[in-house]
Amino acid sequence: MGVRFAFTGGREGWVRALLTAVGVGLGVALLLLTTAIPNALAERNGRSEARDDFTYSGKTLPKADNTVVIADASTTFRSKDIRGRLLEPEGTRAPLPPGLGRFPAKGEMVVSPALKELLDSGSGKLLRERLPYRITGTIERTGLIGPSELAYYAGATGLAKRLPGDSIERINYFGPSQNRTQDRLDPVLILLILMIFVVLLMPVAVFIAAAVRFGGERRDRRLAALRLIGADGRMARRIAGGEALAGALLGLVFGTAFFLIGRQLASSLAVRDISVFPSDLNPSPLLALLVAVAVPAAAVLVTLFALRGVVIEPLGVVRTAKPPRRRLWWRLLLPLAGLGLLYPMIGQGDSNGNFNQWLVIGGTVLLLVGVTALLPWVVETVVARLNSGSVSWQLAVRRLQLSSGSAARMVNGIAVAVAGAIALQMLFAGVEGDYTKQTANDLDRAQMEVSLNNGVPLTEAGRQLAGTEGVRRASAIAQSWAGDRAKDPEASLEIAVGTCAQLREVARLTSCRDGDTFRILDGEYDAKTKRLTEPGATVYFDPAYSGEPKHPTAWKVPSGLKTVGQRQDPTGYARSGLLFTPSALPKGAADGLYQKVFLSLDRSVPDAAEHARNTAARLDPLAHVFTLGASEQTKEFRAIRTGLFVGATCVLVLIGASLLVSQLEQLRERKKLLSSLVAFGTRRRTLGLSVLWQTAIPIALGLLLASTVGLTLGAVLLKMTSTPVTVDWASVLSMTGIGAAVVLAVTLLSLPPLLRLMRPDGLRTE
Template structure:
C-alpha cells in the first residue's frame, strides 16, 4: 500500500511538471537541459573504454614488424614491407611500402588490393590534406598517385594520416632494419600486453573520479532548479489537503519528470556529439563515431541512477523544510549550518587513503575501492563545506556600494543556492589541482633523458649506402631552413672476414665531420685514427697492428654481407672520445674519405646530423622532403632532450580530452543554472527597475553574487586539492612538492569559465530588467 502511495504521488508530480502551463514547461526544460548535459557526458564516459579498445584492436590487427630472429624465405604467401613513417607539421604520418611476392600475399587491413608501383591508397584525412593547399609541402615528399582510400578497419581514428604505396626491389634492403618479409598482419605470435604498473593504475582511477564527480554534482544541482517557486506550489498543495510527506513526494515526482526528460535530452546530446567526434582531434587522438558505443550495463545504470538520484536529492533537500498551507518556513532566516558533520567527509576520505601511504611499485597494488572511496569523500567534502563557508563569510559582509549590498543581502538569504551553483566547478578545480600535483610528482619516473645534444643538431637522417654520402650531406646542407649538415658514415671492421673474434666501430667522413664524433688534433684527407680512452681499447690494439689486415663489414651466419679487406696503414693517429649529437661516445676507428677502400662504402650506414634554423617555418619538413628525395627508405629521427613513456603520455592525453569535455560541461551547466536563477528573480529585478534602480547597479550586483561564491569556492578547492595531491604523492612514495604554476593556472581556468558564463548571461539579464516583467496572469 505504501509503495502504491509513493507511485501515485510521484506520478502526480510528473503530471504537474508537464501540465503546469508555460511556467512548468520552462522549469522542466531547464532541468532537462542541465541533467541532459551531465547524462551525455556520463554516456560518453561509458563509451570511452569501448572506443579505446577498438582503437587498440585495429592497431594490433595491422602490426607488420615482428623483428623475428628467423627471417622468412620468399614464398607465394609472403609480402615485403618497408616502414617509412614520417611527420608533417607535428603530425605523425604512418607510411608503408608494399611489394607482394605471390598471389596469396597478405593484404593490410582496410586495403582492398595492393597498389601498383607508383600508386598508393591513403586515409581519408591524408587525402583531404594532400588535396588542400596546406598539404603542398607534404605532397612533394609523397610523390605517388592516389588510387584508393583505406577503410575504417585499417585506421585507428578518422584523423589518422596514413598511406600504403606500391614498390619494387625492397627485398634488396631486408637487412636495413626498416624492411621485413612477413606472411600475416597482426601482433607477433607469443607477444603479451605489458600490464600497467600500480602508479599508472592509480592515475587512471583518480582521473575517472575527478572527471565524473563534477558531472554528478551538476546533475544533483540541475534537479533542484526552480526551488523557490516549487516551495510556493507545495504550500498550495498543503492548502488543498496534502500532508507534508505527500507534498515532498510530489516535489520528487516533478524532479523525476525533469530527470526523465533529461535522459532523453542527454541521449540526443550524446548522439549528436558522437557524430561530431569524427571532427574532433585532440593531441593527434580521434575516434570513429561507431566506436563510441556505451556499455549496455553502464548505460542501464545511468538510466536508473539519474532518475533515482533526482528523487532522493529532492527529498534530501526538503528534509529540513516545513511546508505549511500558508507558506514555507524557508522564507524566514534559515538556521545556521552545522560544521561538525561536514568535516567528517574529508576526514573519512583521509582515513581511507592513509593506510596506502608508501604502497605502489615496491609494496603491492593500491586497494582500488579505498582509493576511489577516499578520493570521492575528500572531493564531496568540498560540496559539503562550501555552503557553510559561504554562509559564514557573507554573514560578516556589510557596508559597500548599492550593488554590493544587493548582492550580499541576496547571498545572506539564499547562500545555499549560490553554493550549489559553484559546487561543480569547485570540485573540478580541486580534483584538477590534485591530479596536476600527482602528474608533476611522478613524471620524472616516466621521463628519461636521451642524452641528445639538441643545440648541435635537431635531426638525424639515415640514408642507404647506395647514395653518395658527400652528396647527401651537401643537398641537406643546401635545403631551406638548414643551418648545417654533418654527414658521417658508420660501420664495423673485424679481424676476420667471417665470424670475427674482435670487431670495432668505424666512422667515415671528412675531417670537419669526424670532429662531430671525436676530438682530433690535426687532420687531413687520407688520415686514419684510433680512438683511445674508450671501452674497447684492447680490441682496437689487436685489430690496428700496422701492416695487418682488417675487414670492413664482416659477415656472420645468415647474413648476406660482402666483407672488404683493408690493409691497416702504419702511423695511425690517435683521437679522444667525444659524444656525437645523439649523446653516444664511440670507440674504434675514424677513417677519412680518402683512406676508405671504395668497395667498403656500400656496407656503411650513412647518417647526416642536421641543425635547423628555428626562424624558418617548416624547416624540419623541408629537410624531410630532401631526405625522401635522396632515399625513399630514409629514416629521419627528431632529436629531443627527453622522451616520455608511451603509457604515461597516453594517460595524460586522455586526461586532456576528458578535462576538455568536463570544462565544456561546466560552462554549459553554469550558464543554464545562471539563467534559471535570473528567471526566478524576474519579478524582483523588474520591481527594482520600476523603482528607479539603475541597470548598471543590478548588473554589478549579479556579478558580485557570482564572484563572491566562486572566490570562496576556488580557495576551498585549492586547500582540498593541495591536501589530496599531497596524500597521493605520499602514497606513491614521492616527495611532496607544490607546482604553484599549475595550481594558479587551474584556479584561473575555473575563474575564467565563471567570468565567461557571467558575460553570456548579461543579455538575458538586461531583457529581464524591464518594468513590464511585473505583468502576471
C-alpha cells in the first residue's frame, strides 16, 4: 500500500516521490562513482605500465632487428605536462608503442586527440613552433591514460649515436620494467587516503538520509487518515516504510541514470589534468550491489526511526503540540566513542606500522555522525532563546521553534562536509612539511634551467637563449667529467667551461681572462681525486664506464694552476674540480660536454617561459627544461592532494544540488502558509527575508559546530601522526566560507520559485 501511495497519490504524491528520487539519486550517483574509482585507477595504471619504455637497467642493448631507440622529449606548456617520445626503429620487428598503428617517419608525429585539438587552436600557436612535425595520425585509447592527456610520438634519426644517455635508450619491448621499484606508501599517506574517502562519503550518506524524509509532515497527515479507516499504528509505520522504499528504489533508477550521464561526460571533463575514459568507470559489481541493497534498507530504517516519537492518531498527528526537549547525553556518546577509538593510535606516527584501518574509519565516522546528532539539539536550544526582532526575524524564529529538526536535517550535510574538510586541511597542513622540501634555488639569479646535450656550442647556446623574447639574462656553463683513465676510472672530478663572466656564477674568481684554468678544492674529494688537480697529472675527458670511450681526450695539468673558492650556482649546488675558459680547453674535449644554461626571465612578458622552451627545443629536441621553484613536493603527496580536490569538487556539486532540492521541498510544504500570509497583507520582502533567516540561523550554528568538531578531529589526527598540533586558520575560514557560499547560492536559486509561491491563489483547493 505504501508503494502504491507513493505513485498513485495524485500530483502531490508524484512530486514528493520525484523530489525524494532526485535527492537519493544524486547521492547514489556519487556512491556509484566512488565504487568505480578502483577500476578506473586500475585501467589507467594498466595502460600506463603497458607503454613503459625505459628499463632503468643501466645497460645498452645491442642493435637488432627487434629493437627501437626511444628518447624522452616531454615538455611543459603553460603548466600542462606533455608526454613526448622520439622513435627510431632499427629493424622490421621493432616493437610498436601501444596505441600506434605504424612508426612515424622522420618529421612526422602521431598525437593524442587532446594535443591535436590544442595544436589546432589559437592558444596552441606557441606550442606548434616547439613541435615542428607533421601530424599523420592520432594515438588510440590503448596508448593513453586519459582522454585529456597531451602526448605525441615523433619519428627521428641519429638517436643511436647519442647512446647511452639519461633520456635515450634502446629497448626491445614496451611494458613494465623489471628494474623499476614500486613506491610504497608510508602509513601517514595511507591515513590521508582513508580520511579522504570517509570525509567525502559521509556527507553523501547524510544527504540520502535527509532525502528519504522529504514530505514527512504531509505523509504523517495521510497516515492519520489511514488510522481513521482502521489501520493500526504498526501498519501505518509499515506503510510509511513502503513509501520511503518506493522513493529510494526510484532514486536508485535516477542515480543510475545520473551516473551514466556523468560517465559519458567524463571524457570531456578534466580536473587538475586528471581525466578518465567512460569505459573505465565501471563500478565493482559487489560494491554496486551493496549500494543497491543499502540505500533502500537505509531509507526504510531512517523513516521508522523518524516516526519513533510521532503519535499518529485517527484524528491527527500529535506533533503539533510542543515536542519534548531533546536529550543531550546520548548525543555526546557518539563523538566520545569516536575519540575513544582513535585514542590508541595517538603518537604512532609513520614508524610503528600502518594505522588500524577499522579504528580510523570507525572513529572518524562516529565523530562526524556526532555532528548530525548534536546539531538538532544545538539548533533547538539556541532558537528557543531567540525572541524579539523584526517581523521577518520573528516569522523565521517561530518556524524554527516549531520544526527545528527539519532545519537541522537540511544543514547536516554541509556541517559534516565542513567538519571533515577542516580536519583534512589540518592534517594536510601538518604533515605537508614531511613531504615538501625547500630547495636551495636562488630565484633572484635564475628562474629556469636548460640542459642541452647534443654538442651545441656553448657560445651559441648562450647567445640564442639570451636573445629569446622574455629572457633577461642567460648564463651558460659547459660541463663534463674527467678521470684518471679513459675507461672505468678509479677517480674522477667535475669539469666546467665558460667565459670569465659565466665562471663567476659557479666560482669566486679574483682575476680572469680567456686562456686561464682554475681548480676548486673545497669539495669532499679523497686523496686520489685531489691528485688529479696537481701539476703534471694526466686526466681523460668524458671517461666511459661501459663500452668504449667516445671522446678519449687526454690533458696534462699545467703548473701554476690557480686555486679559487666555491660559489653556489643558482640551483644551490657548489661544484669542485677544474674550470676552463674556452681557449684553454684541449682540442677534442668539447665533443663530450653538455651545456647547462641558467635563465633569468622577464615576468612582465607573456609566455616568457614558453618562448625559452621553444628556443631550447630548436637547439636540442631532447633538451631538459626545468622551472626552478622554492620548494618541491613528493609525487605521492601531490597525487593524494589532487585526488582530494577532485573528490571535494564532486561532493560540493552534490551538496549544492541536494540543498536546492531540499529547499524546494520545504517551500512546497509551506505553499499554503505562504499564500495565507500574502493574503493577509504580508510584504513579499518580509517573507523573503524570513526564508533567508530560516536558512542562515541553522547554517551559522552548523558551521560553528562543524568547526569545533573539525578542529578536534584534526588535532587528534595530528597527534596520531606525531605532528605538532597547529591550526591553519586560513583553511578553517576558507572551508566555512565555502560552506556558507554554497548555502547562499542555493538560497538565491530558490528565490524565483519562492516568489511564484507567494500568491493568494495558492489557497485554492479542491
